[in-house]
Amino acid sequence: MALTPAQRHxxxxxxxxxxxxxPFGIELQGSDYQLMLAKLATDKRTLKTLQSVQLKRQTKAQLLPEYLPWIEGALSKGQGARDDVFTTTMVWAIDAGAYGLALRMAAYVLQHKLPLPDQYQRGAAAVLLDEYADAYLRGQWQPLRPGTDEKGQPALVADETHPAEHLTALAGLTTGQDAPDQARAKLLKATAYALLGKIQTAEDPQLDGLPPEILGDVLALLVQALHLDAQSGVKKDIERIERKQRALANPASPASQAVQAATDQAGTPTATADTAKPKPATAAGRGKPAAKPARRPAAKTGNAAKT
Incomplete structure (x- = not known):
């Protein structure tokens, strides 16, 4: 039920x-908090009746505006007391796609080292890294932000912020926080893919037209991800970008560029007219010498990607 402006105030x-x-370190006190806990319990029961994950996300997006006054009150006056309403709705905000709002909440949670409710079974940093990275890498990134609907009521509306901006901000917030290396590697991978405009590991990113500095940033993120998790699935991307960087540094002949394009597409060098080993030539007639095969161009070498 939508609140009136007076009720929101x-x-x-x-x-x-x-x-x-x-104060900091204890559970939030007071009847107002108990009322919010009761509302949260009711809304959680509603969500449990839903089988569709997508429908659960949409329902959380509809419910979250009702919690915004509580969230803003905590952000403005909170001293770090344990607040299960705040921490639960932070995770809901991620599920609903309100990534910017969740980042503001995450900063408060991490600053005061607030524990998440027992149902999450992980620390806040681990949950944040996993949830943001999974949202992007699973193709579920549909960003929203607090705003108003056509009736002027609080609602979550479309957010045009680039995914890499939110992902990079989260990386900064969680720097120095204890979390599994695999979770941090996954966020690095998601950020790199967002810069490339890529989602799935198997996709071939379109590297043409990307500025060299972006390629360098992406490569650094992918190398960090591989260092943290050898099974992160970024080796092929590292190889593609390193080949592209070498090509930009040393412009090649059209024939070599054809080899580069085929390599990027197939993952291994593909023979072309200039590089294929010629078949033995046969004489057109007795006594007529066969044409000599074209000399094979020397292959360029480069440093292999670190694995």
Whole structure:
């Protein structure tokens, strides 16, 4: 049910009072917090009745505006008291696609070392890294931000922020936080793929037209991901980018460029008219010498990608 402006203001004031009265390190106190916990329990029961993951995400996006006054109250007056409403809705915000809002909430959670509810079974940093990376790498990235609908009511609306911006911001927030290497590697991979405009590992990224500095940034992210997790699935991408960098540094002949294009497409060098080993020539007639085969151009060498 949509709140009136007066109700939203009262909810914000309630949240600020509850936060201000609860110091760091203890669970949030007061009847207002208990009311929000009761609402959260009701909404969680509603979500449990849904089987579709996509429908659950859409429902969370519809529910989140009702929690915005509480969230803003915590962000403005919170002292770090444990707040299961805040931490749960932070994860809901990620599921719903409100990545910018979730980043603001994540900064507060990480600053005060707030634990997540027991159901998540992981620390906040690990959950954040996994959820953001999975949202992008699974093709579920549909960003939203707090705004208003056509009736002027609070709602989540489309967010035009580039995925790499949100992913990079999360990497900065979680620097120094304890989390599994695999989760951090996955975020690095997702950020690199976002810069390339790529989602699936098997996709061949379109490297033509990308500025050299972007290629360098992407390569650095992928190398870091591989260092943290040898099974991160980025080796082929590293090889493609290193080949592209060598090609940009040493412009080749048209024939060599054809080899490069075939290599990028197939993953291994493909024979061309200039590089294929010629079949033995036969004389057109007795006593007529066969044409000599074309000399095979020397293959260029380069440093192999670190694996």
């Amino acid at each position: 009262r909810a914000r004031v309630m949240a600020e009072k509850a936060q201000a009265a609860s």
